[in-house]
Amino acid sequence: MKERNIHTYEEAVRLIHEVGILPLAPLIPDHPSLYQITPGESWLTGTDLDPWMWRARFPSDGTAAYGKLLKKKSVLISSELFPFVKAILGNPQPVEDRYKLGLVSKAALELFRQIKEEEGIETRSLRFKTGMNAKEMKKTFGQGLLELQDTLDIVISGVKESRILLDEKSAWQSTSFETAHHWMESVGLHESDIDLKIARKELQTRLKNSCSPDAMKFFTKLFQFEA
Template structure:
């Protein structure tokens, strides 16, 4: 079983890519019991250095290269999901009903519905532009905006597709990079991933078969409880 470990040597993007492909789901920070996280496998001094060993840069390199989907898919926490696993993960974590149907049935928020429509029209839209188009730039609307993004990621309707530099009126970089979003369906099409056409139960069985050889019992118990 692959579990938490204290990094003894530099952990590279290639190491992370191999691990994600092997275990399917890798949180950025410790989240799943007896299960590795990117934080636990890398050196603290490598984070936010803008170098090849900076895991903060990898989080958008993975979806950019089509190796893994990235988003706050589990308990509002950021995780990487291997491309092979993602169609099955989406079938289990998501919802077979359309978002409009869920919204009309009172199962989704108005803010999330509005934001999803904007993302669908502007695949890869960055956060600042998204807030503006959703008319949620006001400080008092930030919590509702963040909650809507978490809702859409938790239901695997959208993914984080990358980051874009914030530019001022002159085109010069101004401040921190801004996260960009696209629909999960669009990311899958762009990276050549076919959606899973079976049932949620069939997807869960596929995931269970892949997890059993490489996940700890505690980790499997945790995620199955989450998906119950």
């Protein structure tokens, strides 16, 4: 893997456009991750040089979609590649129809409906409004969110202050979610029916130009590229 040293947000943006898919932590063989290419001492500092803070900026400015989108791990997918990845890994059927067919859990359906109704809703509010705020529902809530991210129905839209059921002096940063369709529209990407073969061919070509052979083996298996 080519040695890279990223110190600023602008450098990270350029890298995402270059490699297309950037995990937060090591995931893909011989392929960079945000953690590997940034100084460890910069993380969780709350400054402009904190990569943990950047994760909320990437989706906000349209650089990349963010969420646990590949193998249930947190990754950034560039806006250029996201439509192709969604066409391959997503499901064109509406979530409601998939639920009727037994392909989507009830929890995931309820979460999707609430997120669609309130795009950008933060975690605590989402748990409260879907009736999953009880301790025993924490696992169900988490699995429902993973399910929807795995099929690229939702993405993490950033972080915002949460004050639900608290006074104005009590607030904390909380992850927020929106539908993938809403995020795409907000950054100028128009969701359309992309032929699966064309999506695979286009994604394979673009990744091949920037990825190592070992990384391409990983992507070939994941996206079922033709050898």
